[in-house]
Amino acid sequence: MTVETERYDPRAVERKWQDEWDRRGVNLFTDDDLKNARDPYYNLMMFPYPSADGLHIGNIFAYTGADVNGRYWRLRGKDVFEPIGFDAFGIHSENYALKVGANPNDLIPQNIANFTRVLRQFGGMYDWNHEVNTTRVDYYRWTQWVFLKLFRGGLAERREAPANWCPSCKTVLANEQVIQGLCERCDSAVEQRSLPQWFFKITRYAQRLLDNIEGLDWSEVTRKAQTNWIGRSEGARIDFPVAEHDAVINVFTTRPDTLFGATYMVLAPEHPLVDSIATPDRSADVEEYRAQVTARDLVERQKVDKEKTGVFLGSYAINPATDARIPIWIADYVLMEYGAGAIMAVPGHDTRDFEFAETFGLPIVRVIAPAEDEDPSAPLTEAYVGDGVMVNSGRFDGLSVADGKRAVVDWLAGEKGAARTHVNYRLHDWCVSRQRYWGPPIPIIHCADCGPVPVPESDLPVELPYLRDFRPDDSGVSPLRRARDWFETTCPDCGSSARRDTDVTDNFLCSGWYFLRYPSARRDDLALDPELTKKWLPVDSYIGGNEHAVLHLMYARFLTMALHDVGVLDFDEPFTRFRAHGLVLSEGRKMSKSRGAVVLPNDIIERFGADTMRLYLLFLGPYEQGGDWQSTGLQGPRGFLNRLWQGVLASEEGPPDGEVERELHRTIKQVTEQTPALQFNTAIAAMMGYLNTVRAGGRTPRRSELEPLLLLLAPYAPHIAEELYARMGHADGIFGNATWPDYDPVKLVGETAEIPVQVNGRLRGVVEMPRDASEDAVLEAARGNENVARHLAAGTVRKVIFVPGKLLNLVVG
């Protein structure tokens, strides 16, 4: 007998509650609310850049997980601040505008309107009162303020430097934006260009950025990516005098113990000493080689397996250990940007040097031998890079590699002042200038007499003028150079005529501090309200994609440290907890528009509702791993919500059934523990399993059995949970008044337990016994089990393993 009941109509329920939450203002805070919060919890997710394609299902996946975390903590009684905003400056947005022939000033607001609609529809618990938009003057004037704070703190510097130039984007890129020699945006081969650029001195913070990683509650992948990127390596700087020249070549090496094996030297082709030490007869060859190298782009140069090339400079250096004259070469396998831009080549113990020496017939000497020694004079057929003891190294023979490193540096340092220990980092200073239009203008005025002068804070913002023609060109100069009225100004210091810096800042500066701004978003007179900042920061939970591990997340940490050091902040790490979510794939591959395998969130919401979509996304697989989107899978969560709906509508009064109640308490425990740990897939499975129990055998559910389930489900599927909760007579609703259900540990376990019985480690039966049954009792019951008895008949019991309440294993021989 089935009773005809009202059908579950997700869209109607969702619209109703989205309006209702707005009306009640449950997610919208005033600054006073924020200041008066008793138990603040700052729940952050990575704000989107509003492309014209609309929100990607991957964004929604990220936001759903973060939103569940936020809603959970709100139900646990915390004051949760969950803001959202738009990261709309930058080359992404500008390139898209160029493509469709529109002006980003006009395009971005439309995109933001689209994004906002979907962000509301999916059920994000956002505080729209504290939205930020990086392209609005009320935000970017403070981005400029941040720039000035760093400038005045001595952390911003303008210098002529070889920079990564993307010929397609027509701008310089930060090192982090160059992937294997290609532009991370457009995959063009990146070239080297020398331009005057603004840099933030992030390298000063290399050790601190590294040290702090230790104490961060962050996903391991992210911590490792940052550690790799900082790339600390310990070694020494060693001086090699150049014979017949008044010059010294300084190298960085991690293997000073191999100094006696340095048989030649290599400088980067761009090394400043090359011109002065190359002999005249070699200069033609040198010039030719350098021309070749510059012509080659970074991709080609960075290929690891290509043949070694290089040119002899005609001059020699003196090996400070052996006093031998060793030839000096240039080769493109030595990079100017790393270490000293020069190396001592030890072909015996470095694979690259070995290859080079073989190619050009340079001497190869063994100076390290494996501890269980062979003949130290035997020729090497490949570089030996393992551990061992020093040989052919004079007084150092017999020392281990580790001891040798110290001893050689100490000796050289004392004897000739020719060495010192040195820690080198891979991390480079952050180039923040962009020769583009769509970004915050750099708040600097160039004066012929005073040099670069910061725009006084009271003159901020430096507004970005509306440029009709904002296309970048090949000149290396920003399109803002076309706005003469705008860039012509007077020097704030001396009053003479001057011009504004026409570059804009890297988009990562906009996104590097937005989380600091959210609480203060309504303050138009201050970047950061001290009271709000103290109350809400640092961020309690940050969830986002790991593609930002070395870009956004590194810059955000650096800016926080820098602002701490200049006295703006009283903490120096921005994110207490960070979790990297996984990727949503489609048929095992990344969703791509070109393959037509793109899932549009608004379609899914229209057809299935936001609650079903949220559940499905989080049910796909482990949140930190991601999963494969298969449209048929939506049926699972949809059926679950349907059955829940029907179950609640058909439920009757009465206390929970004993067995069901035990299951309920187990479910509460599991969901309570797994939700904040972001183990959403298993928490959802537990709720589904519980509903199955409640409905098992077609029984009519009791209200008391379902009401707590609605609360557990509320973070995941907030709309239907609210609706059904209201239908149970709770007019106040869940979000606003309800509290999270508790579980009773006593009710988790039944009086009896099913105890598996093994014979020789193989399962032969299960006996139902009181939970605290003794070994003897269980043993007796086991012997009474027909199947167990049969297997015991084969021999005598030699050993009994009994785990109370868990297992009985009988070893029969």
Add this chain to the structure above:
RNA sequence: GCCUGGGUGGCGAAAUUGGUAGACGCGCCAGACUCAAAAUCUGGUAGGGGCGACCCUGUGAGAGUUCGAGUCUCUCCCCAGGCACCA
């Protein structure tokens, strides 16, 4: 090459951290309802064998520790991601 993850049914995945492998869901199969279909509901579903109670095999491969291994140890293979002529 180095550093992270990971490898379990047709598929996505679970497994209280050494104690009944495959929870939950998709798909599939059978049945109910229906003139029919969709939707919904009920049952089944790791592989092999047996009418059956049951038995054998099984967590990338191989070895080891253990009463007992998806879980621990060693060797190796494969997949995904990060870094990479970084001295």
